[in-house]
Amino acid sequence: MRRIPRQASEPMRFTSLKLKSWKNFKEVDIPLAERVFIIGPNASGKSNFLEVFRFLHDLTTEGGGLAKAVSLREGMSKLRSLHATVNSAVEITVGMKEPSGATWKYQLVFDTPSTTSTDVLIKVETVERDGNTLLTRPSRDDEADPDRLRQTAIEQVAANKDFRQVAELFRSIRFMNLVPQLIREGQSSPQQFPGQDPLGRDLLEQIRQCKRGLRSSRLKAIERVLRSVVPNFEELRLETDSRGRPHLAVGFKHWRTNAVRQRESQFSDGTLRLIAMLWALQEDAGPLLLEEPEWSLHTGILERLAAFIARMQREGSGRQVFITTHSERVLADAGIAPEELLLILPARRGGSEIQPAARYPVVEKAMRSGLTAAEAAQPLTRVETMRLFGEPA
Amino acid sequence: MKRPLAMIWAEGFLDRVAAERLAKELGLRIEGAVKDAGGIDRFWELLDKYNKAAEQCGLVFALADHDGVDCAGPKLAAKLRSRHRDLILRLSVAELESWLMADHESLGEYLRVSPSKFPEEPDKVKDPKRTLVDLAAKSSKPAIRAGMAPKAGHSTNRGPEYTLIMEQFVRQYWMPFRAAERSPSLKRAIVALRAASA
Numbered sequence: 119m120r121r122i123p124r125q126a127s128e129p130m131r132f133t134s135l136k137l138k139s140w141k142n143f144k145e146v147d148i149p150l151a152e153r154v155f156i157i158g159p160n161a162s163g164k165s166n167f168l169e170v171f172r173f174l175h176d177l178t179t180e181g182g183g184l185a186k187a188v189s190l191r192e193g194m195s196k197l198r199s200l201h202a203t204v205n206s207a208v209e210i211t212v213g214m215k216e217p218s219g220a221t222w223k224y225q226l227v228f229d230t231p232s233t234t235s236t237d238v239l240i241k242v243e244t245v246e247r248d249g250n251t252l253l254t255r256p257s258r259d260d261e262a263d264p265d266r267l268r269q270t271a272i273e274q275v276a277a278n279k280d281f282r283q284v285a286e287l288f289r290s291i292r293f294m295n296l297v298p299q300l301i302r303e304g305q306s307s308p309q310q311f312p313g314q315d316p317l318g319r320d321l322l323e324q325i326r327q328c329k330r331g332l333r334s335s336r337l338k339a340i341e342r343v344l345r346s347v348v349p350n351f352e353e354l355r356l357e358t359d360s361r362g363r364p365h366l367a368v369g370f371k372h373w374r375t376n377a378v379r380q381r382e383s384q385f386s387d388g389t390l391r392l393i394a395m396l397w398a399l400q401e402d403a404g405p406l407l408l409e410e411p412e413w414s415l416h417t418g419i420l421e422r423l424a425a426f427i428a429r430m431q432r433e434g435s436g437r438q439v440f441i442t443t444h445s446e447r448v449l450a451d452a453g454i455a456p457e458e459l460l461l462i463l464p465a466r467r468g469g470s471e472i473q474p475a476a477r478y479p480v481v482e483k484a485m486r487s488g489l490t491a492a493e494a495a496q497p498l499t500r501v502e503t504m505r506l507f508g509e510p511a
Numbered sequence: 512m513k514r515p516l517a518m519i520w521a522e523g524f525l526d527r528v529a530a531e532r533l534a535k536e537l538g539l540r541i542e543g544a545v546k547d548a549g550g551i552d553r554f555w556e557l558l559d560k561y562n563k564a565a566e567q568c569g570l571v572f573a574l575a576d577h578d579g580v581d582c583a584g585p586k587l588a589a590k591l592r593s594r595h596r597d598l599i600l601r602l603s604v605a606e607l608e609s610w611l612m613a614d615h616e617s618l619g620e621y622l623r624v625s626p627s628k629f630p631e632e633p634d635k636v637k638d639p640k641r642t643l644v645d646l647a648a649k650s651s652k653p654a655i656r657a658g659m660a661p662k663a664g665h666s667t668n669r670g671p672e673y674t675l676i677m678e679q680f681v682r683q684y685w686m687p688f689r690a691a692e693r694s695p696s697l698k699r700a701i702v703a704l705r706a707a708s709a
Contacts, residue, residue: 153671346679421524421674428671432657450524450549453673455665476666486666488640493550 130287131438132171132405133221134213139199139206141166142469149474151458153427155449155491156442156472158462159499163470164442167462168293168407170210171440175291177226183273184228188238194230201469207241214287222247224284226270240267245281252280290404294318296394298387298414321394322382325356326364339433340396343426344368347418348389357381366393387414399427400434412445420447424454449492456485459495514708515540517568517597520561521547522554522575524674526607528681530574536687537701539708543568551575558600565597570707577602577696599707604696608639610687611677612646613694617684622659623652634696644669647676 137146142163156164169191176187191197198208207229214222227242240260245253253271260266271277278285296318303319325333337354344351352369359365366382368389382390391414398406412420419426427439443449456475465471475481475495484494516539521527527547534541548554554575565571594600603610612618612633619626624646630636647659647670658672691698 151665422678425672425675429658429675432654432672446549451674453667453669453671455661455667455671457665482666486668488668490550 129402129404129436129438130214130216130283132212132287133215134211135170136209136211137170138209138227140170140208140210141197141199142201143167143472144199144201144465144467144469146472148460148472149457150438151455152431152436152438153424153458154438154440154460155424155454155458156440156460156462157444157449157491157496157499158470158472162462162464162499163472164462165409167460167472168409168440168442171291171405171407172293174210174212174288175293177270177273178285178288184240184270185238185268188228193236194238199469201465201467209242214284216283220248222281222284224272224281226272238268239264240270243270243272245271245284247281287404291407292316292398292401292403292405293407293409294395294398294411295409296321296391298385298390301390301394302383318394321397322356322364322366325366325397326358336397336400336434339400339430340393343396344389344392347416347422354393388416388419391415392419396426396430399430399437399439401437402435403437405438405440408439408441410442410444412443412448417447420445421450423448424451428453446492446496449496450490452485452488452490454485454491456482456491456495459491461495461498463499513537513539514570515542516570516572516708518543518561518564518571519545520554520557520571520573521545522551523547523549523607525677525681526574526576526603528678529607529610529685530572532681532685533687533701533704534572537704537708539704558598562593562595562598565595569597571598572704573598573600574607574700575600575602576606577604597707599703601700601703602696603700604634604694605637606639608643609633609636610690610694610697611681611685612636612639612643613690613692613697614686615693616689617686618680621680621684622647622655623650632693634694641668644673 131152132150134149135146137143140146143166156167158164173187173191176182176190177184188194188197194208198206207227209225209227211223211225214224216222223246225242225244226240228238228240231237231239240255243253243255244251255271256267272281272285272288293316295316301318301321328336333356337356341354344354350371352371355367357365357367368380368385370378370380372378391411395408395411411423415423427441431437431439459475460472461475461478462470462472475485475491481495481498485491516534519527519530519534519541521530524547527545531541531545548557558573561571561573612629615626615629619629628646628649630642633639636642644660647655650656650659655676657670658676659670661667661670687697687701691701
């Protein structure tokens with residue numbers, strides 16, 4: 119608490135999600151907090167859940183669109199829930215809130231015209247702002263020219279003028295599943311969408327391109343975190359080598375010399391992943407999807423991770439964060455509210471269902487009384503206890 | 512020459528940080544593992560092992576909240592009977608937060624809350640964590656209010672940065688000796704640690 123943190127303006131974010139026939143979820147209807155933890159057994163669909171937001175991103179990004187977003191996922195047969203009625207359409211509806219308080223709703227229902235067809239056609243597309251409808255499709259034009267139903271309005275600059283904010287929110291979604299070796303190599307990558315490499319290959323370049331003042335304040339914030347968890351850590355800097363390539367340099371206090379310096383090639387995987395994550399948390403950007411960030415992170419980080427994320431959200435960008443995790447250490451923070459915790463459990467009729475922990479009265483009460491997510495909720499996702507567990511209220 | 516602590520075994524994260532701080536304040540070197548159980552059940556579950564370890568490797572400082580003891584009643588009695596003299600088992604009354612709140616001056620300044628609002632006898636407060644969070648909610652510093660108090664509509668008993676904010680307080684600002692003047696249970700813990708390490 120050495121400095122007065124900047125109270126960031128809260129950016130536009132998602133407030134709710136409805137799904138029908140999406141991957142292994144037959145039906146989903148949930149509210150979304152600013153910081154969301156997603157827990158569930160292996161292969162229960164944690165990644166499929168994040169995939170919804172990646173889909174919205176691919177819908178609106180340059181070179182994207184509905185057809186591309188579906189084909190990147192190997193077509194409708196892979197997108198549609200196996201547990202849905204045959205050939206039911208896929209539906210995604212998201213609720214959103216602007217900093218001003220204005221609320222938005224975007225709904226998209228799409229399907230193939232026949233079981234053998236690979237075409238993807240829009241069945242419904244609607245946009246609402248504060249409850250007023252701004253777009254309803256199919257429109258008369260769509261009925262006159264059904265080919266128009268191959269493209270969503272949200273993906274077309276000419277058509278999304280009245281709800282550009284929503285398109286921009288979708289486009290600003292970022293997925294991260296960092297591979298430390300690729301950050302070290304720092305090579306330009308064969309990316310589907312530039313500046314969005316989920317594996318972190320463009321991290322060093324991104325840091326370099328950031329304005330000097332902003333860059334140094336972000337690196338300072340990362341320094342503060344590292345100092346509290348890495349023994350003898352002293353400073354973090356961006357350097358450029360003789361060929362003009364950017365490098366991260368870390369200085370450690372040492373008993374023989376003033377400081378020992380290391381470059382990213384010598385960092386541990388955990389340190390590099392942590393730096394990348396803390397950088398991303400401070401970017402002025404849209405929702406951040408973190409897939410199992412615990413991988414290779416030290417226990418000292420894990421037990422403080424949830425709080426670090428909350429702090430970075432408050433001091434920095436305020437960007438919404440979705441985190442899938444198995445880590446008991448991460449979930450042992452009693453500051454995690456049941457409203458921030460999504461539980462994926464097997465559904466009665468096959469597939470999975472996802473519910474906020476707050477909808478399970480026992481879990482909600484246990485967490486209200488001070489038990490942590492690791493104590494009150496995570497044990498329910500163990501395979502042997504799942505079937506015994508009651509229905510949400 | 513003071514006897515060093517071989518290990519620290521604590522109920523939770525903040526208990527562990529406070530146990531380390533106490534050791535430091537008393538000038539006790541810690542030679543081995545400093546670990547927390549991440550919950551009261553596991554704390555009692557493994558206490559036997561630490562009891563046996565104390566016999567072999569010297570002083571073990573075990574710290575937990577007292578409020579978890581009721582449910583562990585009979586088990587605890589059995590464990591205490593067989594306690595090795597080098598296992599220093601201390602329970603904060605009722606929670607660690609009462610020990611922290613007992614240092615009115617440091618905590619008041621750190622949280623930006625008038626020390627006059629703090630309980631005179633923190634050991635007698637029934638729900639110290641809640642009392643602490645309610646006090647922090649009155650802070651003049653927005654970062655403290657946002658970090659310590661639960662967000663509107665969230666069913667938790669503390670805010671999202673509680674861990675970080677209180678960790679920093681314990682490590683850098685808490686003065687255990689001053690706190691011990693208002694918390695008899697903390698005073699007893701300090702006396703026990705002193706006696707064992709002498």
